Amino acid sequence: MSLFARLWQRIGTGARFVGKDLEGNKFYERPSSTDDPLRTKRSVKYRNPDDMWHYIGGGRRLPVQWSTWLTHTRPNPPTIEVRLGFDDECTCLDASGLEELHFDLARQQRVVLNAAILEAKDRDERARTAIGPEDPPTLPHLEDSRSRTEIPEGLGRLDPVSQEPTRVNPPRAPGNAKEHMKGTEGVSRPRHHATSDEPQPWVPKSRAR
Template sequence: MSGLFGAVRKFFRPKGLIGYDLQGNKYFEIPNPAGGRMKRFVQYKKNRDLAEYSRAELRPPVQWRAWLSHTRVEPPTLQELEYDYTRQQGLQPKIAAIEAREREERIRQGYLLPDGSVPQAPSQIAGPSTPSERAARLKQIGQPPPQPQHVNSLNSETISSSSYPIPTPTNDKVAEPSKTVDPAQHSSAEDLRRLAMEDTKRRIAESENQQQQQQQIQGKKGVEGVGLGLAGERLKPRRRGRA
C-alpha cells in the first residue's frame, strides 16, 4: 500500500517540484527553453506583493536562495532548515542583550534620549542682514563695528576705504616707495595696478642707478689702493743681493 500511495503522490506531484521550506514555499526546477542550465524559481505559499518578500521574516532561507542562484548544487533538506532555525532562535537573546547594551551606551553619550528617540538639533536664528543692523548688534555685544568698504562697480572688487602702504621688500638697496595711495579716490582696480606698476618701475630704475654709482665708487677706491701708498711699494721688483 505504501508503494501505491507513493506512486499516486508522485503522479499528482507538480512538475519540477524540488522541495519545500519551513514556511511552505515551493521550489521548482525545470528545463530552460532557451537552453543552458536548468531554470529554478520559487512559488510562495501566500500571494503577497513581491516587495514584501524582501523583509527578513518573509524572505526565503539563505540555503534556498543559494540554490536558486545556482551557487548551491543540491537543495537543502527539512532537517537542515530546522537545525538552522533552532540555532538562530538560540542567538536571539544574545543579540537582544548586545542591542540593549549599545542603546544604553548611546544614551550615556547623548546620541539618544532615554525614550530612544534622537534629540532634535537647536534651530538656528538668522542674524542681522543689513549693515546698520550688524553694526548695532556689534555695539550691543561690545565689539567695534567693521570699517566701511568701497565696492568697485567695474569688477565688483571690495576695497577697504582706509589707505594702505604699498608693500616693499626689506632691502636697504631698494629705493623707497612713493607716498601711500587711497583706493577710494580711484574708480577701478586697474588704476591701482597701473600706479603700483609705475612706482615699481621707478624704484627699480633708482635702485639700479644707486648700485651703478656704488660700483663705480668701489672701483675707483680699488685702483687708487693699488697704485698709491704701500701697495705700490710691495709690487716693485727686488734685486738679488750678493751672497
C-alpha cells in the first residue's frame, strides 16, 4: 500500500475512485470503520442503475478481477503500479486496470476459439469412425484377366506341373452301363489256340479200310 493510500485512510472520509471495468462500471473504496485498517469498504457503481438487478440475478457478471477485489479475496485492484498524487493515481489505476481486463478478455476469446477447433476435430473424427473404411475399388484389368483365364467346359483344374487344364470325362449314367453289358452278351469272343514250340508226343492211329 502506498504512502498516499495510508494517509488517505487516516484523514479521508469520502470514497476513493479505484478504477472501472470494460462495461463502464466504477469501483470505489472507503476507509475502514473497524480497528483493522486493511478492512476497507469496497463498492461498485454500475453504469446504469437498472443493471444492478441483472448482476444480482446472475444474468451478467462482473470481471473476476474486480469481484475478487470487492470481496477482499484480492488485496489490490487490477493494477500494475500506483503513483503518488490523487489525479495521477486514478489515471494509472484506470489505465492499468483496463489493460489487464483487455488481456484477460483476449485470453478468454482464445480459449473459446481453441475449444471450438478441438470440438470440430473431434466431431470429424467421430464421423469418419462411424462411416468406416471404404471398400477397395476393383480394377478393370483384374476383371479382364479373370475372364480370360476361365476354364472351358470339360476341362478340370490346372495341372500343378505343366499348368495346363486336365480333361475330365463326364460320368456315365447307371442305365447306360447296363445296356452296354446286355449288348455284348450274344457276341462270342474268338478263341485263340495257344501255340507252343515244345514237341508233342506221337500217337499211332489205325487206318480205316
